[in-house]
Amino acid sequence: MANTLHPHEEHGTFITYAVGYTLSLVLTGTAFLVVATKAFDARGLILAIVSLAVAQLFVQLLFFLHLGRETKPRWKLIVFMFMLMVLAILVVGSLWIMQNLNYRMMPPHDLDQHIQQDEGIHY
Amino acid sequence: MSQSVVVQPVSRGQADSKTIFGFWVYLMTDCILFATLFATYAVLRNNTFGGPSGSQLFGLPFVLIETLILLTSSFTCGLGVLAARHQYRTQVIAWFGITFMLGVAFLTMELTEFAHLAQEGNSWQRSGFLSAFFTLVGTHGLHITAGLLWMLVLMVQVLRRGLLPATVRRLTLLSMFWHFLDIIWIFIFTIVYLMGVV
Numbered sequence: 001m002a003n004t005l006h007p008h009e010e011h012g013t014f015i016t017y018a019v020g021y022t023l024s025l026v027l028t029g030t031a032f033l034v035v036a037t038k039a040f041d042a043r044g045l046i047l048a049i050v051s052l053a054v055a056q057l058f059v060q061l062l063f064f065l066h067l068g069r070e071t072k073p074r075w076k077l078i079v080f081m082f083m084l085m086v087l088a089i090l091v092v093g094s095l096w097i098m099q100n101l102n103y104r105m106m107p108p109h110d111l112d113q114h115i116q117q118d119e120g121i122h123y
Numbered sequence: 124m125s126q127s128v129v130v131q132p133v134s135r136g137q138a139d140s141k142t143i144f145g146f147w148v149y150l151m152t153d154c155i156l157f158a159t160l161f162a163t164y165a166v167l168r169n170n171t172f173g174g175p176s177g178s179q180l181f182g183l184p185f186v187l188i189e190t191l192i193l194l195t196s197s198f199t200c201g202l203g204v205l206a207a208r209h210q211y212r213t214q215v216i217a218w219f220g221i222t223f224m225l226g227v228a229f230l231t232m233e234l235t236e237f238a239h240l241a242q243e244g245n246s247w248q249r250s251g252f253l254s255a256f257f258t259l260v261g262t263h264g265l266h267i268t269a270g271l272l273w274m275l276v277l278m279v280q281v282l283r284r285g286l287l288p289a290t291v292r293r294l295t296l297l298s299m300f301w302h303f304l305d306i307i308w309i310f311i312f313t314i315v316y317l318m319g320v321v
Binding site for chain 2: 012013014018020021024032045049050056057060061064065075076080082083086090094098
């Protein structure tokens with residue numbers, strides 16, 4: 001049948017799916033164990049699990065969604081990069097604005113305390 | 124004397140890759156939808172209004188099992204598409220059947236968690252944190268439900284008409300949708316559940 005395989009079409013094999021699945025299992029398991037055993041302090045934990053999630057994002061994009069296997073021009077990749085940019089503006093922007101708002105809307109007593117304790121400015 | 128019009132046929136591969144690209148663009152916009160919900164959640168996660176916070180509500184082992192189920196379903200879904208490309212009809216039904224069952228198991232666990240939270244008075248009306256939580260996780264659940272319905276329809280198509288080119292293409296799109304939902308879940312697992320407990 002002519003429709004079974006297109007040589008120019010990007011797709012995986014059993015090996016790529018199996019590798020992707022194994023790597024994802026390892027990454028998920030590691031993230032869970034790191035948090036369950038409290039391997040680091042809070043800051044380290046967050047850094048560790050976010051890095052593991054991003055690693056898994058790339059594993060699944062490469063092995064399950066076959067991103068980057070297309071031939072030029074790489075439209076899928078370009079659209080993906082643009083999406084990442086919009087995503088970053090949305091998420092970072094929201095957090096930035098809301099944190100700034102919280103800071104400025106702090107009751108005067110809390111603000112004094114915050115400035116003295118967290119920012120180390122005494123006046 | 125008839126003059127036949129010469130139409131340059133678009134090869135099936137070209138048509139397929141256009142459809143796949145179009146679907147990819149849809150997935151990226153869906154990703155933006157989830158990004159707004161993640162941003163909302165990140166802003167509201169500490170606004171518990173005197174109610175329980177994530178660390179008091181979430182049971183990590185339960186969520187880990189949910190995650191593993193969804194991850195496995197993503198793998199079996201990929202194998203289903205491979206089988207479809209090689210025209211192995213029985214295998215396609217078997218792999219997508221397994222994927223469907225795993226999807227149902229995942230959805231059941233999610234709904235059980237929701238019902239449990241609501242019964243204890245921690246519904247979406249309790250606090251800003253819980254509103255954001257239910258919206259984010261619930262939207263993912265709705266996508267999973269849509270994916271399951273789609274899968275059911277395609278399995279009926281495969282059973283009744285076999286693996287026609289159009290059906291193989293639809294199965295490919297469904298698998299992209301399913302892998303995408305798995306990726307979104309990885310971030311829900313990390314940002315909502317794991318970070319909620321840290």
